[in-house]
Amino acid sequence: MTAPRDKLLLLDTASLYFRAFFGVPDSVRAPDGAPVNAVRGLLDMIARLVVDHRPTRLVACWDDDWRPAFRVAAIPSYKAHRVAREVPGTTGEEEVPPALAAQVPVIVEVLAALGIARVGVPGYEADDVIGTLVAREVARPAAQRAAVGVVTGDRDLFQLVDDAAGVRVLYPVKGVKDLTVIDQAALAEKYSVASGQAYADMAVLRGDPSDGLPGVVGIGEKTAAALIHRYGDLAGVLAARDAHDRGLTATQRQRLHDAAAYLEVAPMVVRVAPDAPIGDVHDALPHQPADPAALGALVARWGIASSVNRVLEALEVPRA
Known part of the structure; x- marks a missing residue:
């Protein structure tokens, strides 16, 4: 009997937490009144993705550099209009709502405590992390290759679609309950391109x-x-x-x-980089929190029990 094929989900994490921030009311707050709408929205998205798609592997891909120097050197206008006005120079920090920027470190801590792989590379965007992990998977022997779903609201990543290699983009229409599957047929229908x-x-x-x-x-x-x-x-x-x-x-x-x-x-x-310097990635979907004590402290501090429990239930582990 043939073993079921692995499923790998690669999350364009910033794309998702931006959607969460603007899609979940800012009235969703921690006990001290700090906003946690992006944190809870992202966790709810992850829970839904795990329930609906049942991946065996999952990576939250990260923008360690949202505007890499090699791209700016080639085309100085690259994302220049998104640079925060108060930051001097031609590169700099992305203009992000302060209420969202404050939640990003919380997201990092919660993902770590849950044991969900998070991968970023200095000097590269999340798109490049995704492109590199896709290239690695495609390079594996066909019998060992996972089916790959790239979850993103960014059309740039449509370039990774490859039916023969089993790579699709899952494009959110509204949240992640309604995902449009982008395969080569969808590219042909929507954009008149074959691959x-x-x-x-x-x-x-x-x-x-x-x-x-x-x-x-x-x-x-x-x-x-x-x-x-x-x-x-x-x-x-x-x-x-x-x-x-x-x-x-x-x-x-x-x-x-x-x-x-x-x-x-x-x-x-x-084109996304297929060869960003990423080390070994332990991307197996966790079946228990990596740090239960830290997770419990985060739940109490930020008032995110319901969202964390949805993730734990999706992972089929005991409630926090």
Whole structure:
């Protein structure tokens, strides 16, 4: 009898706790009045994900650097509009609501006490952590490879979708009760691209104002997808540009020439790193808290018993 396949859930944690913060009323507070809506919302999301998807492995992926120097060096406008105004310099801290920023250390402590793996790497974003862990899983022999679900509200990670390798994105519509499964069929239906790699190439051409990526002027999503479909990939589009291929209009060819400097560096900004320096990750779903005493103290301090107990019940361990 074939053993059931492992399931690995990779959480784009900041994406989820931002959603929790804005989705759970700020009237949800600790005994001392401090807001804990993001903490409780994230824990409730994790409990729901574990119940609904029954992973055997789970990692809370972390932004140790939300605006890495290597991306800023390539494209200085990368996320520049999100830098907190009071922080000097071209890099700096992300502008985060103070009530949310105060909860992030609590989230760190609770995840540690529960024994849920949390992985970040200096100089890299959570997207890169996810990309690296996906690449590691895909590199395993097929018989040992887990089915991977990437839970994120960030479309950038659609580039990791790979049906053959069993990698899907679970995209929240409202909370995590209603997740849209993004596979290659969904990419074809929504964006007219055939694969995660094609999505990344399309995203380079299209750009993304929310990340400060200009794209190629005059080439929007539909045109970008059509060019990738016609020429196979971004390299094929650029080869057609240089060869004066008649499938490109004179205007498109000129716009691609005008954007040559951007197109030279944009792929390494848009594409997630597959090789961030991550050590061994102990990502097995815990069946008991790593530190019950610390967890009990956190529950009492922050008044989060109901949310912690939902996680423990999902993990099928005794209540806190």
